[in-house]
Amino acid sequence: AGLPKLGCQLQAGKEVRFNPEDDNYDHQLSVRMACVDPTTKDELNVVEIEGQDSEGQKVKAVLATLKPSSLPSVCLGGFEITPPVVFRLRSGSGPVHISGQHLVIMEGDQSFDEDEEEEEEEEEEEETLTTAKKRPALVTQKLSVSSGIN
DSSP: OOOOEEEEEEOTTOOEEEOOOOOSSEEEEEEEEEEEOTTOOSSOEEEEEEEEOTTSOEEEEEEEEEBTTTBOEEEEEEEEEOSSEEEEEEESOOOEEEEEEEEEEOOSOHHHHHHHHHHHHHHHHHHHHHHHHHHHHHHHHHHHHHHHHO
16 A cells, blocks of 8 residues: 655656646645666756646746765655646756655545544554653663762
């Protein structure tokens, strides 16, 4: 299971398009990472992304600037954009790898989403309780080590 993964390789003079079928769902592209390939020449590789603004006008922006010797990869932290999207190298010869996830937003049964949110909240509460229980043990260990040194 899991979310569909996206992976593509950019090279000079080639574009990569992401435009899923119109299937009555909303789609988002969550871009996670950009990195150079081990075979990439030590030159500046500028990754450009082209999308649309809320009015449907084309918008271009630099997604990442990579150089194998100084910045071989960058974590984009889930940069989200609505398709259609075009990736290209504005400069450099590549290859540069882009990875991320294709998110499909389904509308419909809201009760399922609410149940899922409640389960996530319960899991977070359990994690918080577990973390809270573990912390005093760590402090106790530190104190006993300190008292053993004196």
